[in-house]
Structure formats: C-alpha cells, structure tokens
Amino acid sequence: MPALHALRLQHLPGDALTPGDGSLLAASAGGDRAAFDAFVARHQDALFRYLRTVAGNEADAEDALQEAFVAAWRGAGGFRGGSSARGWLFTIGRHAAALAAPHLVDEPDALVPLDALGLEAGWGAEPAAEREADEDGLLGQALAQLAPAEREMIVLRDLEGFSGEEAAELTGLTLAAMKTRLHRARLRLVAEARRLHA
Numbered sequence: 001m002p003a004l005h006a007l008r009l010q011h012l013p014g015d016a017l018t019p020g021d022g023s024l025l026a027a028s029a030g031g032d033r034a035a036f037d038a039f040v041a042r043h044q045d046a047l048f049r050y051l052r053t054v055a056g057n058e059a060d061a062e063d064a065l066q067e068a069f070v071a072a073w074r075g076a077g078g079f080r081g082g083s084s085a086r087g088w089l090f091t092i093g094r095h096a097a098a099l100a101a102p103h104l105v106d107e108p109d110a111l112v113p114l115d116a117l118g119l120e121a122g123w124g125a126e127p128a129a130e131r132e133a134d135e136d137g138l139l140g141q142a143l144a145q146l147a148p149a150e151r152e153m154i155v156l157r158d159l160e161g162f163s164g165e166e167a168a169e170l171t172g173l174t175l176a177a178m179k180t181r182l183h184r185a186r187l188r189l190v191a192e193a194r195r196l197h198a
Contacts (some may be wrong), residue, residue, distance in 0.1 A: 072092055141196055
C-alpha cells in the first residue's frame with residue numbers, strides 16, 4: 001500500500017505538494033518562521049518590482065519592501081482568505097510605499113480626452129511599429145516616462161498579471177475607474193514609445 005501511495009504522488013504536478021499562500025500565512029500567524037520565509041521567497045521579487053514602480057526608486061522600494069514584510073508578519077493572523085494573499089501583500093506594500101514616497105502614490109491623473117490620447121498613441125498605425133519599439137527596448141524607456149499612477153496600472157495588470165478586480169482592490173479604485181486608468185496608461189505608453197522611437 002505505501003508503494004501505491006508514493007506512486008500517486010509522483011504523478012502529481014510539482015505545485016500540488018507546495019503549500020498555498022493561505023496555508024503559509026496561517027502557519028506564520030502561529031509563529032512558524034519557515035512558513036513565512038517560504039511566503040517571502042515566493043513573493044519578494046514581484047513585490048520589489050511593483051514597489052520600485054510605485055516608489056520611483058530602489059532605495060524607497062527597498063524600505064517599503066522591508067516594511068511590507070514586517071507588517072505582513074505581524075498581520076498574518078488577520079488574513080482571512082477573502083482575496084488572494086498576493087493581493088493582500090501588495091496592498092500592504094503599496095501602503096508602505098506611500099509612507100516612503102507619499103508624493104508618488106495616488107497622484108491625481110491629469111485628465112486628457114481619450115481622443116487626444118488616441119491620436120498621440122497613433123491609433124490605426126501599423127502593428128509593425130509597435131514590434132519595432134519593443135525590439136529596440138523602447139517600451140521599458142517609455143514606461144519610465146509615465147506618471148507613477150499610470151506605471152502602476154501597467155505593472156499590476158500587464159507585467160504582474162493581476163486581474164482587473166485585484167488591481168482595482170489593491171489601488172482602491174472601482175473596477176470601472178481602474179479600467180479607464182489602465183486604458184489611458186496603455187495609450188500613453190504607446191505614445192511615449194513612438195515619441196522615443198522617432
């Protein structure tokens with residue numbers, strides 16, 4: 001019988017035996033440092049990339065990262081599983097970044113009509129121009145030119161893969177407002193890439 005059990009485990013995907021974030025946080029709440037270390041290892045790189053975008057520089061991002069994990073350790077017992085643990089952690093990180101660089105978080109958008117953004121982005125242009133910009137590495141440069149709130153939307157949705165609902169919750173926006181901000185950010189990103197490519 002034990003051989004059969006072992007055989008079944010060999011056919012499970014690798015992640016099936018890995019504890020989920022909720023389990024790691026529950027164990028962390030009970031004082032399990034190894035569980036928290038596993039949670040940190042799983043999320044620290046993505047959280048740092050996000051915080052660097054929100055805070056605007058590596059030093060503030062490192063401070064916010066440290067503060068976020070300290071707060072997550074202290075608050076692990078407060079995680080109830082109503083949302084993803086990753087989203088919960090990113091929200092904590094966002095608040096930590098706001099303390100490190102308050103002038104960069106929740107910067108109000110300068111409202112520009114969508115038609116003007118579309119023209120600036122070159123609606124109707126050949127997709128080849130976008131591929132060329134990507135190949136030249138201009139999208140990274142263009143991303144750096146965006147306002148912090150715009151960069152945050154691009155990073156959350158397009159680079160870190162958060163769902164619309166998660167990104168809205170994390171930023172404190174309604175889903176509709178998040179979609180509008182993301183749309184504007186994408187248009188500005190394309191416009192910046194084209195400007196840099198010219």
